[in-house]
Amino acid sequence: xxxxxxxxxxxxxxxxxxxxxxxxxxxxxxxxxxxxxxxxxxxxxxxxxxxxxxxxxxxxxxxxxxxxxxxxxxxxxxxxxxxxxxxxxxxxxxxxxxxxxxxxxxxxxxxxxxxxxxxxxxxxxxxxxxxxxxxxxxxxxxxxxxxxxxxxxxxxxxxxxxxxx
Amino acid sequence: xxxxxxxxxxxxxxxxxxxxxxxxxxxxxxxxxxxxxxxxxxxxxxxxxxxxxxxxxxxxxxxxxxxxxxxxxxxxxxxxxxxxxxxxxxxxxxxxxxxxxxxxxxxxxxxxxxxxxxxxxxxxxxxxxxxxxxxxxxxxxxxxxxxxxxxxxxxxxxxxxxxxxxxxxxxxxxxxxxxxxxxxxxxxxxxxxxxxxxxxxxxxxxxxxxxxxxxxxxxxxxxxxxxxxxxxxxxxxxxxxxxxxxxxxxxxxxxxxxxxxxxxxxxxxxxxxxxxxxxxxxxxxxxxxxxxxxxxxxxxxxxxxxxxxxxxxxxxxxxxxxxxxxxxxxxxxxxxxxxxxxxxxxxxxxxxxxxxxxxxxxxxxxxxxxxxxxxxxxxxxxxxxxxxxxxxxxxxxxxxxxxxxxxxxxxxxxxxxxxxxxxxxxxxxxxxxxxxxxx
Ligand SMILES: Cc1cc2nc3c(=O)[nH]c(=O)nc-3n(C[C@H](O)[C@H](O)[C@H](O)COP(=O)(O)O)c2cc1C
Ligand code: SF4
Ligand code: FES
Numbered sequence: 076x077x078x079x080x081x082x083x084x085x086x087x088x089x090x091x092x093x094x095x096x097x098x099x100x101x102x103x104x105x106x107x108x109x110x111x112x113x114x115x116x117x118x119x120x121x122x123x124x125x126x127x128x129x130x131x132x133x134x135x136x137x138x139x140x141x142x143x144x145x146x147x148x149x150x151x152x153x154x155x156x157x158x159x160x161x162x163x164x165x166x167x168x169x170x171x172x173x174x175x176x177x178x179x180x181x182x183x184x185x186x187x188x189x190x191x192x193x194x195x196x197x198x199x200x201x202x203x204x205x206x207x208x209x210x211x212x213x214x215x216x217x218x219x220x221x222x223x224x225x226x227x228x229x230x231x232x233x234x235x236x237x238x239x240x
Numbered sequence: 241x242x243x244x245x246x247x248x249x250x251x252x253x254x255x256x257x258x259x260x261x262x263x264x265x266x267x268x269x270x271x272x273x274x275x276x277x278x279x280x281x282x283x284x285x286x287x288x289x290x291x292x293x294x295x296x297x298x299x300x301x302x303x304x305x306x307x308x309x310x311x312x313x314x315x316x317x318x319x320x321x322x323x324x325x326x327x328x329x330x331x332x333x334x335x336x337x338x339x340x341x342x343x344x345x346x347x348x349x350x351x352x353x354x355x356x357x358x359x360x361x362x363x364x365x366x367x368x369x370x371x372x373x374x375x376x377x378x379x380x381x382x383x384x385x386x387x388x389x390x391x392x393x394x395x396x397x398x399x400x401x402x403x404x405x406x407x408x409x410x411x412x413x414x415x416x417x418x419x420x421x422x423x424x425x426x427x428x429x430x431x432x433x434x435x436x437x438x439x440x441x442x443x444x445x446x447x448x449x450x451x452x453x454x455x456x457x458x459x460x461x462x463x464x465x466x467x468x469x470x471x472x473x474x475x476x477x478x479x480x481x482x483x484x485x486x487x488x489x490x491x492x493x494x495x496x497x498x499x500x501x502x503x504x505x506x507x508x509x510x511x512x513x514x515x516x517x518x519x520x521x522x523x524x525x526x527x528x529x530x531x532x533x534x535x536x537x538x539x540x541x542x543x544x545x546x547x548x549x550x551x552x553x554x555x556x557x558x559x560x561x562x563x564x565x566x567x568x569x570x571x572x573x574x575x576x577x578x579x580x581x582x583x584x585x586x587x588x589x590x591x592x593x594x595x596x597x598x599x600x601x602x603x604x605x606x607x608x609x610x611x612x613x614x615x616x617x618x619x620x621x622x623x624x625x626x627x628x629x630x631x632x633x634x635x636x637x638x639x640x641x642x643x644x645x646x647x648x649x650x651x652x653x654x655x656x657x658x659x660x661x662x663x664x665x666x667x668x669x670x671x672x673x674x675x676x677x678x679x
Pocket of ligand 2: 414585586587588589592593631633634635
């Protein structure tokens with residue numbers, strides 16, 4: 076179900092923990108699976124459970140507990156904007172409003188072309204860099220002025236068309 | 241483009257291009273570890289030195305680090321663990337991210353020394369989910385340390401063995417609570433454990449474990465290099481050392497400032513460029529979102545250390561200083577924080593699960609012009625039903641902002657209830673918190 080590369084990465088995670096504690100690698104395994112599949116379907120969760128010799132329900136519990144796992148499909152680019160108080164004092168909501176307007180969607184919605192999903196996030200531990208947003212969980216964009224938000228959207232759109240060509 | 245504005249110890253002379261092993265060694269890194277191992281220091285000597293320094297935990301509670309280390313059954317054989325808490329998610333706090341990306345080896349060296357002092361041969365660093373790029377860098381730094389022989393078997397020929405790994409979180413504030421963090425490393429939902437037993441007797445995989453914050457571990461090589469006594473004198477009695485303050489909100493130069501404990505708040509504010517646009521200071525949350533809010537004028541009289549901030553009725557916590565100016569609506573600010581705690585409660589205890597929902601809904605209705613005069617009392621009684629009745633301190637963390645905002649800004653809450661709107665016009669609020677990025 077997952078590629079040999081993904082499985083090799085999961086094996087490296089398993090090796091970090093004592094013998095018999097494979098379950099400790101479940102968070103990393105779900106992250107790696109989500110990177111490859113875009114989101115975590117029931118099949119993917121069952122596969123991870125099988126691979127780590129865990130009951131599927133235990134893996135499902137982990138997948139639902141942590142905010143960054145997606146249990147439903149999202150756009151090609153998931154943008155998560157921090158609006159917690161420190162960011163809110165420095166344009167967190169302004170940045171979110173700007174994105175909503177440019178993309179024509181609200182929080183928790185996806186653009187009709189399936190390119191962008193917008194999410195509201197909690198403190199990312201980067202409040203001095205407000206406004207802050209994450210692209211697909213792993214890439215942090217800091218000090219996002221309106222110009223830089225526009226430039227980001229342009230770059231991602233270009234990337235998406237290049238990938239499909 | 242860096243949040244580091246002033247580094248005087250951990251963050252001194254390091255940045256995006258000077259985080260590697262060779263840079264750390266050029267700054268004197270790993271010298272202390274080498275000395276401890278070649279001079280064959282006793283475990284007690286290391287712990288005594290840490291005690292002398294009056295280093296207190298930088299993760300929020302300010303517990304004396306040397307004392308915590310002495311609780312570990314270091315003489316007993318068998319696996320023990322040291323765990324670093326880099327799950328920095330307390331709103332306002334962003335210092336551990338800079339330590340990890342600009343000086344990762346200071347954390348690694350601190351953890352190796354901690355392992356040595358407590359008889360542990362394995363450690364984990366739990367890194368906040370949202371900073372994946374920093375996690376990747378830390379993995380690279382670990383690889384450097386392994387290759388140089390600072391990690392692994394027989395470190396520097398001493399016979400001491402220590403392995404260290406990074407564990408990446410995936411978005412749960414509660415995993416910053418130390419026992420939730422351990423559950424999370426074990427591959428479970430991050431739900432705090434009942435204490436006792438404390439981690440020093442029953443921790444990771446049921447083995448004795450010590451958990452410290454990133455900045456705590458990173459301070460260790462420095463305090464041992466200069467000696468505990470001198471570290472103590474950097475700060476003030478009972479409040480040893482340098483401390484990194486993360487300044488955010490309505491200031492001209494948000495960022496990390498590493499300054500001596502006991503520095504006047506007014507100096508820190510000045511370092512941060514003063515209040516944005518020359519506006520008037522209204523309030524400060526001096527220790528991360530869970531710390532009680534302090535009115536601006538009271539704050540201007542404080543020094544930045546555990547004791548002074550406690551006297552002002554708040555907590556130094558993680559050292560996250562959230563500055564709010566006169567354009568801030570205190571009801572809206574509290575509404576956002578209450579939503580956060582409601583959203584992040586792990587749901588295990590009824591007073592926290594239900595209570596945080598109550599707090600959020602009541603503050604929300606006051607903010608949206610549907611509050612009633614009884615609501616303030618309702619909020620107060622809701623907090624007293626939460627505090628002290630929960631498994632972990634998140635319940636208290638959710639309650640303290642509510643209590644302190646109402647205590648100090650009661651008139652503003654009453655104005656909302658009576659007039660169905662804020663004293664500060666919405667357009668003034670919106671403009672006051674616009675995107676602000678220094679050139
Ligand atoms: C809800 C909650 C969140 C916490 N978040 C963090 C955190 O992000 N980082 C941290 O170091 N400590 C956090 N703590 C405190 C830890 O439980 C623990 O006290 C700390 O990591 C100990 O390290 P220290 O003694 O070096 O400060 C949190 C506590 C609670 C109750
Ligand atoms: S106080 Fe809240 S967060 Fe802590 S264990 Fe109880 S329900 Fe979970
Ligand atoms: S509040 Fe947004 S990163 Fe901390």
